[in-house]
Amino acid sequence: MTSHFQPVAFAHASRLINHGPTVLVTSAHGARRNVMAAAWSMPVEFTPPRIAVVIDKNTFTRELVMASGAFGLCLPGAVLVDLTYAVGSASGRDGDKFARLGIDTRPGPVLGVPLVEAGCAAWLECRLIPERHTEDAYDTCFAEVVAAAADPRVFANGHWNFSDDHPALRTIHHLGAGNFVPAGGMLKARAL
């Protein structure tokens, strides 16, 4: 499958999660791989692009991330709301969720992390920055973004554009209990 995603410049990579979307955290180590949903992530730096994400220490994803030192953050569009909730509600220890749910992946260009594009708005390939204390105390994992790409229909030239044209690619934001709000209806601040 040829990718229709376009690379996102490092200076714009953190902006992909600036507005708080729920993400799919993808990971692999050896022959094992996994995908989970995470509502708790944020940028911590624009340049170099760095992010933080909460990955519970009891998850299979955490095990793979600690072993591989890498993970992906893939931003599901509204079309993937059911899939996002599904991968957040089952453990990869009980079987390969990619296979069960029919999720295609491509390898990340730098670290080979499995990345999801179909139905997603963007992805970030991330290298873990080991921080044992915050990983232990807060399940908070810091990472550097080593590659990023987005669907140019909704993110181009460093800017999101959530127009009415592509509702399926609007990022989704988890309120809890399977309820999400999609990004849309842009508001432009005026100077006071």
Next chain:
Amino acid sequence: MTSHFQPVAFAHASRLINHGPTVLVTSAHGARRNVMAAAWSMPVEFTPPRIAVVIDKNTFTRELVMASGAFGLCLPGAVLVDLTYAVGSASGRDGDKFARLGIDTRPGPVLGVPLVEAGCAAWLECRLIPERHTEDAYDTCFAEVVAAAADPRVFANGHWNFSDDHPALRTIHHLGAGNFVPAGGMLKARAL
């Protein structure tokens, strides 16, 4: 002014920022106080409720937070989009932004942090958990939520309800450069 906000139970406090809203970070130390906007925050734990927020080490807010060990996260509604961008674009070192912009506050019930309710959907009063390394390396400040409250028109019984009835109170999510998306148009995930 009598508050129309209702307390939010500790078990539900982290859910207030689960969906990635932009927040106003409020702080005070002695006679000095400040308010800034922050797009980079996330929960890190439900019970006890704990959060992380990025507060640049060069900001006046950071100085007040380190001195007082406390801050507030107030969630502006869509009605405050211009004000949110304004407080994110000027430094409190150049003058009191509350006074200049006519922002009323009430003291937090536990720590006395100045909190904004008019035009906001909710607030969290937070006690800093000192973490020198992550504060220095990533400007990331961890905190425990010691009190929380919300406007019951949009958050009640532990759940957000962004119906069409109260568009002014929809949380806002910063895309960058003064462009925000409001929370709304709820999507309910179905089991796969």
